[in-house]
Amino acid sequence: MQLSRKADYALRAVAYISQLKKGDLASIGRIAKARGIPREFLAKILKELTRAGVLVSFQGVTGGYRLSRLPKEITFLDVIEVMEGPVRINLCVDDRHCACTNEKSCEIRPFFVKQQEQIIRAFKRQNFGAFAHNKISKLA
Amino acid sequence: MQLSRKADYALRAVAYISQLKKGDLASIGRIAKARGIPREFLAKILKELTRAGVLVSFQGVTGGYRLSRLPKEITFLDVIEVMEGPVRINLCVDDRHCACTNEKSCEIRPFFVKQQEQIIRAFKRQNFGAFAHNKISKLA
DNA sequence: TCTTAATAGATTATAAAAATCTATATTTTA
């Protein structure tokens, strides 16, 4: 019932990158240091975000990462789903078949279906526009 | 980001017990069979719920469990917290001190504080009155 | 006193999360 550290790190890294000036890049090392995230773990995270199309990367001495689109066009849900896969608040609550065989008659399932909709809506509503360079004074 | 099986089992067990007629008891074996929950695991769960004051138990041949109070007076939150401890949607989001040192300046924390309030409110609102004997035709 | 319950608590097994490691590819610049 708790967000993984991986997703938490990812959200903070993307928030950091959102604050870059247009055209700027941030390297793994810089982000890791600024946000206190284990460097190698962050490398893995940014790699996955890049592969998923959330970030764009550049290799070489002046390399690093930037967003693939505007901050306001990237949602918390986008980032969380790259890290954890589809959000499922309880085992059964998605469209796929699951191990539990009670799905049809289950008393408590409808409650979780509803709560899942709520939380997904909230994750979708929250985007990184709130952290963009013009919204926050300076990078730490 | 997913409810534990333990909590899911617990909710279904309490829902089952909520459907008993006044004065009736249900044994571990009966509930486990009816709901497809591993018997020994359920024994542990019901033990904990009893110790926490959600259920009342009776030993001996005619023993079993009943609710400690009216179904509508037991919430999903009550049961979930006995199983998993305090609900925390992300590491930092509670009153205690946590490992992450970013708490004060963290950009994303306020979002999770808010979402946590939402989900806790929903867990508190949902009670077992909805499953009481007079609401549902018969026990399966 | 036998049987069928719950209780207590330790233990094991499995899986997921978190982190790290090794090696390679790419780009800049001295």
Added chain:
DNA sequence: TAAAATATAGATTTTTATAATCTATTAAGA
């Protein structure tokens, strides 16, 4: 063109949490 700094790929390891089971004991009714 060699060195340095960067990202990429993927495997591996470590750690922790979840899930489940086991052993022994206590309690009460028939």
